Amino acid sequence: MIADYHVHTPYCGHAHGKIIHYIESAIEKGIQEIGFSDHLGRYYLTGTQRRRYWDWGMDERGLVRYFSELSDLREIFAGRISIKIGLEIDYIEGAEDLLQPFLDAFTLDFCIGSIHCIPRFGWKHLSDYHAAANSIEIYSEYFRLAQAALRSGLFHSLAHPDFIWRYIRWPEQYEQIVSDLSDTVQTAAEVNRGIEINANGFIFSRSGQIKDFDPFDTLLNLIKHFNAPVTIGSDAHDPAMVGKAYPELIELLLEKNIDSFRSFTEGNAVERVLG
Numbered sequence: 001m002i003a004d005y006h007v008h009t010p011y012c013g014h015a016h017g018k019i020i021h022y023i024e025s026a027i028e029k030g031i032q033e034i035g036f037s038d039h040l041g042r043y044y045l046t047g048t049q050r051r052r053y054w055d056w057g058m059d060e061r062g063l064v065r066y067f068s069e070l071s072d073l074r075e076i077f078a079g080r081i082s083i084k085i086g087l088e089i090d091y092i093e094g095a096e097d098l099l100q101p102f103l104d105a106f107t108l109d110f111c112i113g114s115i116h117c118i119p120r121f122g123w124k125h126l127s128d129y130h131a132a133a134n135s136i137e138i139y140s141e142y143f144r145l146a147q148a149a150l151r152s153g154l155f156h157s158l159a160h161p162d163f164i165w166r167y168i169r170w171p172e173q174y175e176q177i178v179s180d181l182s183d184t185v186q187t188a189a190e191v192n193r194g195i196e197i198n199a200n201g202f203i204f205s206r207s208g209q210i211k212d213f214d215p216f217d218t219l220l221n222l223i224k225h226f227n228a229p230v231t232i233g234s235d236a237h238d239p240a241m242v243g244k245a246y247p248e249l250i251e252l253l254l255e256k257n258i259d260s261f262r263s264f265t266e267g268n269a270v271e272r273v274l275g
């Protein structure tokens with residue numbers, strides 16, 4: 001089976017096209033299951049927390065409509081493609097108990113947890129800290145939060161662990177970072193939660209922007225080593241980007257003997273054979 005478990009929609013306010021076009025694009029590319037995972041906004045946080053974090057996701061009203069529209073499309077496309085309804089949610093340490101009741105109000109298939117900013121170093125998107133002198137500390141904190149997100153039990157998979165090295169300069173001394181990455185993959189295996197293999201991480205790896213080392217390759221080797229569950233996604237914000245780079249990515253995964261991934265129905269995971 002081929003599935004894309006990281007797809008956005010116009011409901012987040014920064015993705016293009018209509019939802020139906022994402023679905024048609026997936027069908028054209030031979031994808032049998034499409035998992036929508038649009039950004040949840042931060043309306044569930046306390047007032048003080050909301051002021052700190054920038055908001056780029058659906059508000060409560062948008063979420064109701066998102067869920068309703070996808071439920072309708074699931075019926076319309078039944079037999080042609082399987083549609084799963086999920087969310088991408090920023091992991092905000094300390095706000096776990098605030099989030100859970102909002103999630104309980106919907107019958108979601110899955111949630112992926114992301115770290116796009118690191119409060120200890122500032123509230124902005126990680127790209128704002130690209131050339132930071134203390135990049136090793138930022139990496140350490142990123143992977144500490146990633147492990148906390150996995151242990152929180154809120155998420156079925158950790159979204160794009162490669163996000164950090166796409167935005168924060170990869171330091172010359174990276175032994176500690178590789179160790180932190182390894183601990184993160186090991187944590188996923190221990191708590192039986194997924195690590196996402198994100199097409200953007202693959203494309204970045206192929207671009208050769210990090211000289212003499214490929215953290216994406218290391219990530220795949222660690223996934224295999226710890227036998228960690230995985231999800232696979234394109235992070236498409238445009239219909240044409242659904243399943244982007246999938247033929248090459250899947251070939252690489254099979255070469256690495258990563259030959260299964262997780263699919264979800266109402267929060268229950270099933271292992272699927274990849275390809």
Ligand SMILES: [Zn+2]
Pocket residue numbers: 088114116159160
């Ligand atoms: Zn993300």
Ligand SMILES: [Zn+2]
Pocket residue numbers: 006008088235
């Ligand atoms: Zn995303």
